[in-house]
Amino acid sequence: MPSVSGLPARMLAILAVVMLLDFGVNAVLFQRAGNFALHEEEAQSLAERLASAYRTLDAAPTRERAALARELGSETLTLRWTPRAPRPVASIDLAALKNQLMQYDPVLANARLELQLQPVHIRNGLDGSMGLSDGSLVLFQSKAHDTWLLQVGQIVRMLLPTVVLAVLAWFLVFASLRPLRQLVRASRHVGTPHARPIPLYGPPEVQTLIRAFNAMQQRIDNLLDSNTQTMLAIAHDMRTPLSRVQLRLDGIPIEPAERASLDADLGEMRDLFTSLQEFVQADQPAAGKTAVDLAAMAQTLVDGAQDCGQDARYEGPDQLVTDLRPLPVRRALSNLIDNALHYGGSALVRIEALPDAVMLTVEDSGPGIPDESLGKVLQPFIRLDSARARNTAGMGLGLAIVDRVVRAEGGVLTLSNRPSGGLSAAIRLPRISSHQQ
Numbered sequence: 001m002p003s004v005s006g007l008p009a010r011m012l013a014i015l016a017v018v019m020l021l022d023f024g025v026n027a028v029l030f031q032r033a034g035n036f037a038l039h040e041e042e043a044q045s046l047a048e049r050l051a052s053a054y055r056t057l058d059a060a061p062t063r064e065r066a067a068l069a070r071e072l073g074s075e076t077l078t079l080r081w082t083p084r085a086p087r088p089v090a091s092i093d094l095a096a097l098k099n100q101l102m103q104y105d106p107v108l109a110n111a112r113l114e115l116q117l118q119p120v121h122i123r124n125g126l127d128g129s130m131g132l133s134d135g136s137l138v139l140f141q142s143k144a145h146d147t148w149l150l151q152v153g154q155i156v157r158m159l160l161p162t163v164v165l166a167v168l169a170w171f172l173v174f175a176s177l178r179p180l181r182q183l184v185r186a187s188r189h190v191g192t193p194h195a196r197p198i199p200l201y202g203p204p205e206v207q208t209l210i211r212a213f214n215a216m217q218q219r220i221d222n223l224l225d226s227n228t229q230t231m232l233a234i235a236h237d238m239r240t241p242l243s244r245v246q247l248r249l250d251g252i253p254i255e256p257a258e259r260a261s262l263d264a265d266l267g268e269m270r271d272l273f274t275s276l277q278e279f280v281q282a283d284q285p286a287a288g289k290t291a292v293d294l295a296a297m298a299q300t301l302v303d304g305a306q307d308c309g310q311d312a313r314y315e316g317p318d319q320l321v322t323d324l325r326p327l328p329v330r331r332a333l334s335n336l337i338d339n340a341l342h343y344g345g346s347a348l349v350r351i352e353a354l355p356d357a358v359m360l361t362v363e364d365s366g367p368g369i370p371d372e373s374l375g376k377v378l379q380p381f382i383r384l385d386s387a388r389a390r391n392t393a394g395m396g397l398g399l400a401i402v403d404r405v406v407r408a409e410g411g412v413l414t415l416s417n418r419p420s421g422g423l424s425a426a427i428r429l430p431r432i433s434s435h436q437q
Contacts, residue, residue: 014168021164046077046142047104050130053079053140054111060130069138078141105236110134111138179206181215190217236275242266294429295320297330298349302335310341316351322358322431324409332405333360333396336425344422353431360427368417377415378403399425 010027053072057065062083069081098115102108111130126142129225158326179202186198200207246266249259261384295317332348340347344364351357369377390403399415402425412427 011026014172017168018165040089044104047101047108049077050101050108050111050113050128050140051105053138054107054132057081057138062134062136065136076143080139081136082139083136095245119421123266176201178202179210183210186213186217190220225399239270241274242269289325290321291321292321292324292326292329293321294329294360297326298333298351298360301330301334301403302347305337305341305347311346312337312341312349313347314349314351317353318347320351320353322429324429329409330403332427333362335402336362339398340366340423340425345365356431356432358429360429361424363418363422363424365422368421368423369415371417374415374417378413402427 025294053069056072057069057079060068065081065300070078073079089168098113101115102113107190111132113128113130115126115128128138128140128142130138132138179198182198184275186196189196197217198210200210246263248264254262296319298316299314302312302314337347337349340362341364345364348361348367349361350359350361350363352361379400403413406427409429411427414426414428416424416426
């Protein structure tokens with residue numbers, strides 16, 4: 001059985017409210033119509049003209065009545081004679097107005113006067129009929145100016161239920177979609193450090209969906225955590241046998257050239273496991289954020305490269321403090337600088353402070369990356385040998401690590417080729433420090 005707060009119950013409640021409003025408006029309109037009366041002068045004039053038309057047409061020959069009815073009409077009163085026709089059914093009973101007209105001329109009582117306020121005649125405000133002695137009818141329409149209030153009531157009576165239903169339905173849909181909109185926003189962060197359980201609120205049907213979504217998100221998080229721990233354990237445990245192999249190698253008398261080659265291979269394997277460990281840890285939740293001078297960090301890395309005789313430069317403020325995780329961000333920036341120096345021969349690090357963000361750009365003067373491959377290089381284990389010669393150790397995790405670190409900080413990494421040649425790696429980080437200068 002559906003809950004009283006569910007969507008079906010809300011729809012039934014809306015229909016009940018609309019029906020009650022419609023009933024109330026009809027009751028008020030019928031009461032006003034039943035008590036409606038014209039101004040004295042207008043009522044007396046209409047009664048006299050109707051009574052005169054009745055006497056004239058009742059006494060006239062049948063074949064002349066149609067033409068005579070048209071002649072008796074005027075701009076404010078239209079008359080039409082019909083020999084046999086059912087009387088129009090009144091949508092609203094104008095009892096008080098009928099009694100008012102019959103008081104001015106009793107002959108209208110003999111004419112079986114009937115008045116109708118038919119659905120919205122703005123131009124002709126009042127309809128009616130009179131029965132002649134032979135059973136034929138005289139139909140009339142009168143421009144009674146005072147009936148505009150009743151006409152407005154007719155319009156309100158027809159439109160109000162629709163308007164109320166539309167407004168209530170809009171509020172129902174808006175309130176019901178609010179948790180769904182939050183569900184859509186949360187779905188963009190599934191499997192990321194920014195994923196959070198969604199609070200349960202809204203109709204029971206929506207709460208069931210949110211509960212299932214939270215359970216799915218928890219299963220995904222558990223799976224990712226399990227995979228992360230597995231990869232970290234593998235990367236860590238493989239260091240022990242590598243160390244034992246290195247010790248055995250040191251105790252074996254072999255040629256120096258062969259020893260150097262084996263040492264290089266073991267060193268590359270250690271670097272591979274280190275890169276894998278850094279890649280797995282790169283998108284861990286951004287805990288331990290602290291105020292860091294990003295400008296000083298960049299200048300330190302650039303100075304270190306310059307001390308090694310490499311072409312590295314820095315452009316930007318001398319100090320720029322923002323909240324971030326210093327070690328992962330330093331690792332990401334170091335990866336970008338190393339890539340620029342190795343593949344492009346130079347590195348230009350530029351930092352720009354924006355009102356709500358920090359732009360950090362690393363540019364080189366190398367061959368760049370084919371435009372169709374710019375998105376691929378952010379994927380793990382991707383090496384573009386055609387664009388950059390593979391003469392260094394690595395698993396293709398450098399840019400993937402940078403991308404994960406940046407996303408964990410709530411930022412965005414964008415790669416593009418410079419018009420003058422070379423690659424530009426732009427990082428946009430949120431500036432959430434209270435120490436901005």
